[in-house]
Amino acid sequence: MSEIKGKVLKHSEQTRTMHWVHLICFIILGLTGIAFYFDIAGIVNLFGGEAAASDVHHWTGVIFTLAPLVYVLFNFERFAKFIDTITTFTKDDLGWLKTMGGYIPFIKAEHIPPQDKYNAGQKMLGLLVIAGCILMIVTGFPMWLLKHSMPPVLVWLTWKIHFWTAVILILAVLGHFFLAAIHPKSRVEFASMMIDGYVDAEYTSHHNAKWFAELKKAE
């Protein structure tokens, strides 16, 4: 029996709120986007028909852009730490990637190196989501506001970038959802982002050993 008892506050209230807002926006944007691209009347009608669904997509895009911006401006410290963590790759991260953290059944994982607040996979997802969201935003607004003014080649380019970035992001988010909510090894962290922000200290001491050591040191 482990001697480590208690809980670790992994995600603050502000972070969880921003994650919830972005998640809801992402689902609405994904559903309406898929409905437009594949002309699925059932989904379009769910949002009140073509014109209303288009408005919903545009204005949800505005919230999708503003939510992280407001979060970053009011929580710069958290944002800076997050950026520092996800852009720092060490030998331990490479070691995690070689074994995929033991999450893939056919990859042998005898020793998984200690990880930061986010493991190497989460770091890569974080970078992918930030880059993907920026691409979606910088292509989405011209598609909405400048489609009659842009040269045809730019219209074509923004559509292609928007579509393929959306495909990659949707696949990445589905993978993230599987690991966060379904996979028995990792779903124990689900509540930390979706409900109260806490993770078991004992679990954190294994899965995020480097970060846990920092927290203990600061205690």
Next chain:
Amino acid sequence: MNIFVEKSGITRRQFFKGAGILAATAVFAGVLAKIGIDIYKASDKYIEKRIAGLYTLDEKMTIRKSHENPEIIQIYKEFLSPGEVRPLSEKAHHLLHTKYGNDIPKLITELTAHGGHHAA
């Protein structure tokens, strides 16, 4: 029960990384916004020139109203409403109104029945 909370304060490295990403994103978005505004302005300028061109062309025309066009008056008098100028006469309605899609086969049958291929 132990509760481990967030450590407050950031290091210089964390500050520069956070600020760097923010600044890079702001510059990237700013440059794209500038390009977007320029495209919008260029498009507006083009539209204004096109409008001016069309109005100038129109002003130079001898006949500027379709109902004053002698050829139109003639076609009504001699064919669409014989003996008078009557827009929306039955023949004008059938021949001049646009048909498309599923209405086309019906129109062809109607024209053929009236010997329309000669008239049209």
